[in-house]
Amino acid sequence: MPEYDAYSVCYDLLWANKQDDVPFYLAMAKETRGPVLELACGTGRVLLPLARAEFEVTGLDVSQAMLDKLQAKLDQEPREVQGRVALKCADMRDYRFSQKFKLVFCAFNSFLHLMTTDDQLACLRSVREYLADDGRLVLNVFAPDHNRLTGRADTEVAVERDPETGRDMVVTDISKRDLTNQTIEVWEGVDRIGDDGTVKRYSATFTLSWIHNREMHLLLRLAGFEVVAVYGGYDKRPYDYASGIQLFVAKKV
Numbered sequence: 001m002p003e004y005d006a007y008s009v010c011y012d013l014l015w016a017n018k019q020d021d022v023p024f025y026l027a028m029a030k031e032t033r034g035p036v037l038e039l040a041c042g043t044g045r046v047l048l049p050l051a052r053a054e055f056e057v058t059g060l061d062v063s064q065a066m067l068d069k070l071q072a073k074l075d076q077e078p079r080e081v082q083g084r085v086a087l088k089c090a091d092m093r094d095y096r097f098s099q100k101f102k103l104v105f106c107a108f109n110s111f112l113h114l115m116t117t118d119d120q121l122a123c124l125r126s127v128r129e130y131l132a133d134d135g136r137l138v139l140n141v142f143a144p145d146h147n148r149l150t151g152r153a154d155t156e157v158a159v160e161r162d163p164e165t166g167r168d169m170v171v172t173d174i175s176k177r178d179l180t181n182q183t184i185e186v187w188e189g190v191d192r193i194g195d196d197g198t199v200k201r202y203s204a205t206f207t208l209s210w211i212h213n214r215e216m217h218l219l220l221r222l223a224g225f226e227v228v229a230v231y232g233g234y235d236k237r238p239y240d241y242a243s244g245i246q247l248f249v250a251k252k253v
């Protein structure tokens with residue numbers, strides 16, 4: 001999809017250093033013992049640490065450009081790590097595998113790129129087909145905060161450190177929220193200073209939905225899952241409204 005291909009250019013500048021969720025997924029992989037399927041794996045922020053930790057991981061993403069970035073990183077890894085990873089360019093609503101997985105997860109709000117209830121259910125039903133009977137599904141979506149959704153400025157600008165050059169870079173987010181349909185259209189721009197001092201802009205547009213806690217319980221129930229736990233943090237603290245995140249762990253019924 002072109003919007004995610006464009007996002008792949010600046011994704012690692014923004015998020016490659018995000019690490020807070022990685023120990024949680026490592027612990028889940030250890031508990032279920034793999035093999036693991038990561039839906040919407042992007043450039044491998046979580047997938048690569050799992051493969052380095054000796055888990056068999058399949059990464060699925062709809063954007064070939066994201067997967068190309070991941071493949072380039074994988075090419076730098078030892079052969080044993082490379083041998084534990086399989087990549088598949090496919091839509092998480094509809095895909096085919098010839099194996100089942102002990103752990104299927106969709107990290108860092110990626111499930112929210114599914115914009116309708118039908119899309120979300122199609123994805124969950126596909127997971128159900130390829131999740132082992134004793135396997136676990138983990139979905140991480142942000143916890144919608146009513147004040148923030150209705151009150152936050154539509155444009156946010158921040159100066160951050162460019163992880164590649166160490167110089168300042170300007171990150172701009174323009175969000176158009178549709179409170180009726182529970183969707184957000186995001187324009188994200190990164191202005192980087194090059195070696196010659198000129199500024200170059202990288203930008204991408206993508207859409208997100210948001211999912212309320214009880215809504216997710218219903219989606220999972222409708223798709224044939226039982227919720228095992230809902231955490232409000234990667235340290236497994238219980239979910240509450242102020243948690244900021246919702247981390248659902250579910251199993252097949």
Ligand SMILES: C[S@@+](CC[C@H](N)C(=O)[O-])C[C@H]1O[C@@H](n2cnc3c(N)ncnc32)[C@H](O)[C@@H]1O
Nearest residue numbers: 004040041042045061062063091092107108113
């Ligand atoms: C926010 S990035 C997250 C990447 C990675 N999960 C992480 O935590 O760093 C969202 C990813 O979702 C992928 N994506 C969006 N819609 C998708 C779909 N329908 N099927 C598969 N991947 C999708 C995008 O291509 C992108 O790589």
